[in-house]
Amino acid sequence: MAVPLTGPETKQLIREFSAYIQQQRDSFFPESLALSPRHKEPLEGFFSSSLLEKVRIVQLQGNRIPLPVISLRDRISQYVELPDIAHMNSFTFWDVLVFQDPITERRLFHGLVHAVQLARLGLETYLELYIRAFLKTGKYLTVPLEVQAFRMDARFSEASADRFKVEEEVELWLQRGLYQMGAPTPETYRPVR
Ligand SMILES: [Zn+2]
Numbered sequence: 001m002a003v004p005l006t007g008p009e010t011k012q013l014i015r016e017f018s019a020y021i022q023q024q025r026d027s028f029f030p031e032s033l034a035l036s037p038r039h040k041e042p043l044e045g046f047f048s049s050s051l052l053e054k055v056r057i058v059q060l061q062g063n064r065i066p067l068p069v070i071s072l073r074d075r076i077s078q079y080v081e082l083p084d085i086a087h088m089n090s091f092t093f094w095d096v097l098v099f100q101d102p103i104t105e106r107r108l109f110h111g112l113v114h115a116v117q118l119a120r121l122g123l124e125t126y127l128e129l130y131i132r133a134f135l136k137t138g139k140y141l142t143v144p145l146e147v148q149a150f151r152m153d154a155r156f157s158e159a160s161a162d163r164f165k166v167e168e169e170v171e172l173w174l175q176r177g178l179y180q181m182g183a184p185t186p187e188t189y190r191p192v193r
Helices: 007-031 037-043 049-054 073-077 105-121 123-137 144-158 166-175
Strands: 056-059 090-093 096-099
Touching: 007 056, 007 090, 007 096, 007 123, 037 105, 049 105, 090 105, 096 105, 105 123, 105 144, 105 166, 123 144, 144 166
Parallel strands: 056 096
Antiparallel strands: 090 096
């Protein structure tokens, strides 16, 4: 179901998420670690080495990610359920990936796809695309930025020897306008090999 927020309400939601992501990124950064060689090895070829050097990870031990303050939470909840951050495996706070569940190769891959999208689009554009798409259907699994990340982590886990370049595919989706909700064919889209 679509969530009929006004333009200014949508902007406010984007601003609140932007502040949330920056705050969480800064608060988790001091305890974050670089990827170890063991983490990096299966990911090489899919991601640039500069991204793998730059990204940091945090493994929470029982504690959870603080939830964002959303002033329109009650209004949005009249229409749809908000994605439940408390039950997500991980959350990508820009270049800091925070895991609430044990880090697996596939979860790490998924978080890194979001890190690539964020690095390419910038936080504001990323959130515009993410939140506007979410408000159209009320389902975060249909947000194109998520569709791409889930599709890629599935491809990676099915055939991790078949190395595709995540940065190139993000560029391609951007050029073809596939991050806009309602863009023609994310479901049938096949990447150029
Ligand atoms: Zn995701």
